[in-house]
Amino acid sequence: MGAVRWPLVVRRTHKWIALFVGIQVVLWTATGFYMVVVHIDTIHGDHLVKSAPASRFATVGVVPPASVAAALPGATEVRLQQRLGRPIWRVQSPEGAVSFDAASGARLGELTEADVRQAARSFYAGDGAIVRATRLTAAQQEMGNRKPPYWQVEFAGWNRPTLYIAPVTGELLAKRHLLWRVFDFAWMLHIMDYQARTDVNNPLLRVATWSAFAMALSGAWLLVWSFPRRRKKAKR
Structure with a gap:
């Protein structure tokens, strides 16, 4: 058995690792560029909703919070809002928000579709119609x-602005639009979590990261190894 030709082994290893991680490196670059160029406030959709006014409530005639909390065993929070x-x-109770x-202290049911449309219109800062x-x-x-459950209310517009409304409380749960959806897709590709899109330490990402590190090390070794070879050829 002949001696191991380490330069050839390292070169082939470097090539195959580069083929393996090359596409992901391109995706890291492209998705990172998008996430840097588009401002995070735009991604969050802050421009889609009106600024919330300061809430002021008259407490005269309001039933005590303890009385409504007692109606729901296990209640963890009681909050006055509109x-x-x-x-x-x-x-807030084990069965969700009530x-x-x-x-009057009477328990309220879910909002009707007309109520949801009214609530969404009160939140939305644009002038597009509800689709x-x-x-x-x-x-x-x-x-x-x-x-x-939640209500999804879509408005007309190139960026498909969408508001999500809580069916019981009428709260604004989330705001989404095209640039957010592109960001979400880019984030999925960037962290290589193709299911939940939240795990930034998943096994696939770790494999790709260490593979890229191995590619850099093997490339550096080949670079260092090439210099003495060139000097020997020059002497000849």
């Missing part, structure tokens, strides 16, 4: 870990 301009108690009329309002019971990728 639903379509009316003061309500928002109670609304109570702040004046559709859909109550969703299946989880959506762009809503992350937030569990349904």
Whole structure:
């Protein structure tokens, strides 16, 4: 068995590693460029909604929070807020967020589609018409870990602005648009988490990162090895 020709072994290893990680390096560069160029406030969709005014509530005639909390065993939070301009108690419980009329203490049901459209219009900063309002019971990728149900209200526009509204409290849950969706897709490619798009330390990313590191090391070795070879050829 002959001696191992290390330069040839390293060169071939470097080539195959480069073929393996080359596409991902291009994706890292392209997606990183997008995430740097497009401002994060634009990605978040802050321009899609109006600035929230300071909330002021008259507490006269409001039922005590303890009384509505007692109606839901295991309640963890009671908060006074508005639903379509009316003061309500928002109670967080094991079954989710529940609304109570702040004046009567009566439990409130879900918003109707007309109510949801009104709420979405009050949040939206643009002037486009509502294209559709859909109550969703299946989880959506762009809503992350937030569990349904929720209302999806889409407005007319090139960037497909979309607001998600809580069906019980009328709160704005999320705002999405085309640039956010492109960012989300780019983020998925960047961190190589093709399912949840949240794990920045997944096995596939670690393999690609260490492979890129190995490619750099083998390339550096080949570069250093090439200098003495060139000097010997010059002497001859």
